[in-house]
Amino acid sequence: MSNERRFIVTMLAPTFFFLICFYLYPTLYNLANSFTDLSLFGMRRGGEWVGLDNYWELVTSPDFRSVLFNTVIWLTVIGVSVRIVLGLLLAFLLTSRTIRKYRLETVSRVLLLVPWATPPIVAILIWRWMLDPRVGVINEALMWTGLVSQPIAFLATANFVWPALITIITWNTLPLVTLTFMASLQSLPDELIEAAEVDGATRMQTLRYVYLPHLQPAIVIMILMSTFWTFNNFVYVWLTTGAGPGLYTNVMATEVYIKGFIDGRLGYSSAVGVVMAAIMTAFGILYLRIIAQRELKEVF
């Protein structure tokens, strides 16, 4: 028995070494810094204890309110919903009878992987070109069809910048969501759908009472995972718009970066980080409950 215990400790030691050094220690360090006025330019001097000042500033700042709105509403709620809805529609399309009948399944599934295999940095560069007002193909197409008379600078125009950003993120992340839904759809027995049809169920009823209940676990997991992948993501916003125009698309991840590395206010930046981590911890607990109940039952 003690032999087995030694084995368990040895096998888990590397994992926890990484978790403690890379996640736990930095989190505690941030928490401690968030109560100080530590500055990037005065690291040696260290920070003075300022109590809850950083948090007070954060709560009362109108800038932070817009950052919170951008992160929660635009990036996360709208961004994730678009991905889930399009992922579902695409999964239905790719597993539809017509596609199966003409044997287009395999080829479309391989092509579906292409955006996912495109690294985010490349996806961002290519979409920045496509959305470019001078040489971009989207403006060229819009001008050609006569829908617009002037090229649109999508990434520099308040009305277009969020939809454009969400388009880029959706394009890059849609395949994973779609493939997950497709796998779930394929595990649904054909007899169940045939039975529903024999019973005279309409298409909407079949969708409502057969497909959606079967897909529900996959949808829940994808909503949760997409939420923390998106909420925490720094690269898409930073490399596409640099939080601009102005600070119009500033989100929490870019706010931590701007306050810490551009303004040099590490104390305040840590406070923003602590708020971010707190929101994600709440999500994480929800996520754990769900995977404990559904997916990895035997571990828990």
Next chain:
Amino acid sequence: MAAVANLSSGGGAQMKRAIGELLIILLLLSVLFVLVYPTAWIFIASFRTPETMFSRGAHVYTLDNYRALLASEFARSIFNSLFLCIVSVLASTAVSVVAAYVFSRLRFRWKRTLFGAVMMGQTFPWIILVTPVFILFARMGLLNSVSGMVFVYVAVSIPFSIYLLVGYLESVPRTLDEAAIVDGCSRWQVIWKIVFPVMLPGVVATATYAFLLCWSEYLFALAFLTETEKKTMPLLLAGYFGENVVEWGHVMAGSALTTLPTLLLFLPLQTRMTSGLAAGSVKQ
């Protein structure tokens, strides 16, 4: 084609169905076009001269973009990225396989809490780790070092890798490793000689995710790699698309070279994922 044939052959209902099928296929084609076009365009544009890249008229095709790129510091970054990712993926896979095995097969105190802690790693905002880890690395002399970056990439990829591998292990029958234990194998031998070969498709899929994660990672590389000769491909690539000046030749050829390895890794994964474990050696 078949849809068109149906059209000519017959009655109202059949005609309706044929039109429906035609619409579905057209929809599929337009969706696939949107999905594939951007990436495909990179590869095409990378062989055009920057002057004719966007022109509607004749395009001049050339290898000059690649020649110029490979003669620059980018060549070094390809090596840096490859080396870093391969070492990180090997290390993170090894660490994750043993941890996933322990979580999946053994019973011990605090198991739920420890597994929960690993899973919480997935929900973590990386951006808040940058400053503390930077300071830690500066103190330990790990900035601009391969070991520092491998440490980072292993740490960011293990939570999701363990999650995936535990999932795969659930479909590997327990009787398999119990039988091996009865036959006198140690746990360590069971992991590497019995379970590992059976779950290899799952390991390959997991390693592919880890590779894509490292390969396209930008934030930590930006913070911890400041010397040009240490930089990875995403860092240099981002620099070519400046605010005012865009080096289109470098952007396109660099993007193509960054996408090619992940594309080559992902396409075979498609068949692996479907033919995966169910049909594998387990049932014999």
